[in-house]
Amino acid sequence: MNQLSSFYLFLILSITFVGCHSAKKSLKRSDFDDSVFRAADKLKSTPTHSASLEILKQAFPSAVAQHRDDITRNETAPDLPKWELLMASYQKLNKLYDAVKTCPVCMKAVDARNYYEEERNTRQKAVETHYAEGVKFLSLGDRQNARTAYDHFERVNELSPDYNDIQRRLDVSYNIASFKVVVEQVLVTSKMYQLSNVYFQDRINDFLKTNQRINKFVQFYTPDEAANSKLKPDHVITLQFDDFVVGQTLIEKNTETVTSKDSVKVGEKTVTRKKVEFYDKVKAKLTKNRKTVHSSGLLDMRIVDFKTRQQVNQEKFSGEYNWVCEWANFNGDERALTAAQLRMCKSQELLPPDPQQLFVEFSKPIYDRLTDRLRSFYVKY
Helix, strand or coil: CCHHHHHHHHHHHHHHHHHHHHHHHHHHCCCHHHHHHHHHHHHHHCCCCHHHHHHHHHHHHHHHHHHHHHHHHHCCCCHHHHHHHHHHHHHHHHHHHHHHHCCHHHHHHCCCCCCHHHHHHHHHHHHHHHHHHHHHHHCCCCHHHHHHHHHHHHHHHHHCCCCCCHHHHHHHHHHHHCEEEEECCCEECCHHHHHHHHHHHHHHHHHHHHCCCCCCCEEEECHHHHHHCCCCCCEEEEEEEEEEEEEEEEEEEEEEEEECCCCEEEEEEEECCEEEEEEECCEEEEEEEEEEEEEEEEEEEEEEECCCCCEEEEEEEEEEEEEEEEEEEEEECHHHCCHHHHHHHHCCCCCCCCHHHHHHHHHHHHHHHHHHHHHHHHCCC
16 A cells, blocks of 8 residues: 555544544533534444444434423423523424434434424414514603514514514614714814815714614714604714814924944055055035924814703814925935935935825824724713
8 A cells, every 4th residue: 555545544544533532522521412413424424434323322312302301391481481492492403303314324323303393383482472572562662662672573583584564663663762863064164174074074974874783772874864854863963173283394404424334445545656545434414304294183072962952972082193204415425324324315305295185194093083982982872
């Protein structure tokens, strides 16, 4: 047998051993379902695997008995949890049956049957019970009970999406349950920066659309959306840039004399008919320039209760952006400069971004701080 064949034989034996060993370990820790799944999976690929067959014969009846005991115990539970618990048990029994039904050797080794009808019946009972509970809580009318009703209707929708008028019930209960917040357009006191403010406003709108349900029941609206739906919000958020500076320029200049690190050739002379090279350190006068264009702003956020007109919260968020350009020039011997200094001397003074772009840049950290605060603030609602 060649080396490659030996390797494949070793690999097959290793996989077989691991599969059997895992099923046996599951059986020892009384995880009968996992033991059945592993043993059945092995027998599907290797019907003659005797160790897996013996494990299946032990694990399958134990798993079934375990779930049947759960069913007997939960049949006396109150209706709301009872049907969910019974449905879960029948689902587990059906998973066991599904695991062995396509394996002929497995079906011969164990007494297996399905519980499809029982699962359907308990599912239907669970749907009916959740629906009835939802209707009951929704009839109470207040926000907290509407949230409980919505949770029941949401479960109905998960189990049976086409049940009765479930979609309408979800809409009605969510409308009562939700906490509605209108976020007004961001105000800028200068007409010069209205274009940049559009960028910031667009980002806020995107956030509201993608994070509409921060805690599931908080819903954000733009003023237009609120007006179109004749909405009466709970909170109104006003955002305003009440202090900002764009393009504040600072130029720094520093001149120094630099000397080469090592001695370099500075000349030569003829001495007694021989050319003699002379070495010494060289110098240059280096002038470094640094231009910093500073932009910063302060955004004021106010949250007002729509009904009482009372201020609920006020915070300010700052942001800044510094655009920097560095260049240099020198007089003297360039060999006195380091590689970095020489590269700097080859750089040129650049024009800074236009004011609109500078406004956008300093507003980016403000956006991050604002949206993080909105998330944390409305978690409790």
